Amino acid sequence: MKVGVYGLGRFGAFWAKTLADAGCTVLAYSRSSHEVDGRVSKVSEDELLKCPYIFFCVAISRFEEVLERTAPRMDPSSVVIDTCSVKTYPAKWMREKLHPGQVAIATHPMFGPDSGKNGVEGLPVVLCRISDEDEHYSKVRDLFVSMGLHVLEMSPMEHDREAAYSQGVTHFVGRTLKEMGLEDTEIATKGYKSLMSIVEQTCNDPMQLFCDLQRYNPYAKEMRLSLQVAIEKVLNRLMMEEM
């Protein structure tokens, strides 16, 4: 299977390598020069846009503009697959910007270079059918299954609601604890060690990803409010105990 990877940031480089591991022929394009796995061929933007399957691995906040610029230069038979950590807006953008009838598939691999560093087998990937089409959709699903991924099919909205209250809250907690300047300590309990590993994992990802996750997920604001309300409730309980 010949696939293109558009964008070789932290996730794109990892994803290109993962697709090569799965036996794909991988072409990749990036505006800046990144280190990439030896099996991945770096090509020009125009050449990349000729691939039959194009995975977009760009920041959520850049995706709309990148699509707008590249869609007119694509062959309508190319299948466009995004890998953004939110799904409602990217699905909408693909529906709006691509050629009429061009197949788009929205995906979210729920892992990255840290959580997938020992292989991706058993890890979850979300798959959203947004074009009324079976052949290519099945081919991409089969590819994911062959990689040992745990494929979960749902709508973009379902994904975003679940993700806000799982991945979204995890990143928010990780960034907040990082901001507190917490450090390792010899008296660390097991729970604190788990907490520190969350800080490390979430803050290894670019700040852009964190901001985009919070801004472009329609449920993120509600999640953050719910977190703030929960903190108030816990603080109030402590004050009541003191009385």
Place this chain on the structure above:
Amino acid sequence: MKVGVYGLGRFGAFWAKTLADAGCTVLAYSRSSHEVDGRVSKVSEDELLKCPYIFFCVAISRFEEVLERTAPRMDPSSVVIDTCSVKTYPAKWMREKLHPGQVAIATHPMFGPDSGKNGVEGLPVVLCRISDEDEHYSKVRDLFVSMGLHVLEMSPMEHDREAAYSQGVTHFVGRTLKEMGLEDTEIATKGYKSLMSIVEQTCNDPMQLFCDLQRYNPYAKEMRLSLQVAIEKVLNRLMMEEM
């Protein structure tokens, strides 16, 4: 080594069993009837108070009153060892309430029935010398070393500062996320799974422990303020990105 365990709550019952595993002859007293390991002999309060080494495993908020009531009935040669999750106040109470010259040792095993369920080897225990005495202090330290514990000696204030920003923040985050009603999801990232394990571990402990940890640690209020400031900073960064 003959030891007494005063209090058989969640931690006390676990600690009595752990001391029996270490080869101690363990007597225990509890005002209510709890299940306890077969090697632990349940005795009356008066009999327990005759033990040469008495470990107190009562809630932090009950410890002062329990000491006040039991100290006059102890032999001044009994060594009193607390296991509270904060150290400044319990150390002060032991200095104030025990017989003049009676030896007191402040300890905090940084684990419990959950984190120690597969054995305690390698886990940290904090030891604070609060009496000007060597013999019994060394004997307790040697007992902990023989159990494979990682013994860390420090002052009660040093412990409380480190613990507020590690165990204290972990429990606060755990209780807050529990309050949010977060649930398992099929699309859980590895980070979210770690977060859920923290919720489970911290909320398995009694609510009383959580409240006491936050109220009786002199650094806990500062830690909670620091957490709230960090959240504000993260939220402000998100708002600035939106402008």
